Amino acid sequence: MRISRPPESTGQRGFAHYRLLWVSIVLSLLLVFALGYYQRLVHDSQRFALQLQARNFSQAATVIRAFWQLRAKPADSLELNGFVYRVNSGGWPLDGEPIAAGVVIRNSDKRCERLLFSLIIAPVSATVNTTTKRNAKPKALADGGCRFYGTDTGSALYFDYHARDGRVTAVAVD
Numbered sequence: 001m002r003i004s005r006p007p008e009s010t011g012q013r014g015f016a017h018y019r020l021l022w023v024s025i026v027l028s029l030l031l032v033f034a035l036g037y038y039q040r041l042v043h044d045s046q047r048f049a050l051q052l053q054a055r056n057f058s059q060a061a062t063v064i065r066a067f068w069q070l071r072a073k074p075a076d077s078l079e080l081n082g083f084v085y086r087v088n089s090g091g092w093p094l095d096g097e098p099i100a101a102g103v104v105i106r107n108s109d110k111r112c113e114r115l116l117f118s119l120i121i122a123p124v125s126a127t128v129n130t131t132t133k134r135n136a137k138p139k140a141l142a143d144g145g146c147r148f149y150g151t152d153t154g155s156a157l158y159f160d161y162h163a164r165d166g167r168v169t170a171v172a173v174d
Helices: 010-070 109-125
Strands: 077-080 083-087 093-098 146-149 157-162 167-172
Touching (some): 010 083, 010 146, 010 157
Antiparallel strands (some): 077 083, 083 093, 157 167
């Protein structure tokens, strides 16, 4: 004797498609919310990294000024940790270069790049192998300060260093 299954009704097949559609919609909504959360998380971490880098830069500039004051305010340069720092009349660093270089570059993007390297990157790279690529080059400001970008030149994440008074201002436009 042969047992046969009853034929499937078209109503059951339609219900399965309907259920699959709802599952797809719910999963799509979850994916959209998760992606939005991830993008906010990435932006917040970039902003935090910029603030940390600005704080480190400010502390390094303050250390240069403190050594300048401890050494009875020498004329316009200070030798420290293998670098010669040009400083202004208030003792704030304007430029940093390796001792052997001996070339003074006036207010320019290259000067700002060397200042960032001498204050932050060189001390860190001597102890930690850093392989991070930076697309952004520091830019010189009209007042003699420098602008350092967080990730790339077009970014709204940057910090400014004002050499007149040693002020560092972090900017993160949302």
